[in-house]
Amino acid sequence: MQSSLTIVMYHYVRDFARTRYPGIRGLDFAGFRRQLDYLQSHYRIVRVEDVVAAVREGHALPPDAALLTFDDGYAEHYNLVFPELYERGLQGCFYPPVAPIRDGVLLDVNRVHFILAATLENPAQVSERIDAAIEAADPALGLQPVAAYRADWAHPNRFDDAETIYIKRMLQTVLPEDMRNRVAQDLFAQFVTADEPAFASELYISTQQARLMQSCGMAFGSHGASHYWLNRIPRAVQETEIDTSLDFLREIGAPIEDHWVMCYPFGGWNEELLDVLRSRKCTLGLTTEVATADLSRNDPLLLPRFDTNDFPR
Secondary structure, three states, rough: OOOOEEEEEEEEEEEEOOOOOOOOEEHHHHHHEEEEHHHHHEEOOOOHHHHHHHHHHHOOOOEEEEEEEEEEEEEHHHHHHHHHHHHHHOOOOEEEOOHHHHOOOOOOHHHHHHHHHOOOOOOHHHHHHHHHHHHHHHHHOOOOOOOHHHHHHHOOOOOOOOHHHHHHHHHHHHHOOOHHHHHHHHHHHHHHHHHHHHHHHHHHHOOOHHHHHHHHEEEEEEEEOOOOOHOOOHHHHHHHHHHHHHHHHHHOOOOOOOOOOOOHHHHOOOOEEEEEEHOOOOEEEEOOOOOOEHHHHHHHHOOOEHHHHOOOO
């Protein structure tokens, strides 16, 4: 049985000639269209229903099967990606967190992205303020010295330099939640805008847009409610995150009684979370591990994906 599947992961797909934030790390729309040309000429783009059938019933996938996935529910997924996929007769699989769409909340991860985009020429002005906040923090918080944090977290990865990774990690997960929210909000107000609700309303899709995309053949799955690192929160919070996202999927008409897909924010999962997903009959789970998925060998809740940057543009 043909069980090999290349899963491609996208986040920002923007028209950079018109954006106010050209420093955002994303794929230009023209490059996205060229990449779709490449993928269509080298792969067979399948639907999530094909993958579900392969996992559940042992149906063979076509040779060189590929699945297109889009994380975080950005407005450009509706304005740019959806029309392009629809015109080509392709399905995209979209994974928006609930809080930005329902409540107009700007996610920490996006706050950090736009702070970095606005300070692209000198990210040290951001990290220096983070370091100063650590040094000025109440000793009762029990924070480590700045040097210890930098030794632990200032390490480059495939796509970001050490300074950028340090900023991301400190503002997304390392510092205590209340402190990192306050610091990130202050930095966002200083370097981007003080009107976060207005910014969020422009950044993310709406419930109505998601419902339309679903009705036109696109697929939607869970990305949690608040875009937490799900492996770093208690089980009770994991359950709330998943159940809130499932309520949203029902609201937009996703067929979750038949099948549903979990896309882990930041790729974070643990055994406790997998138990929560199995108890709610989750069909597939998407990680950020970089590899070709093998449906005959991989746990269906732990499928690896490639980043858009791994393919020609």
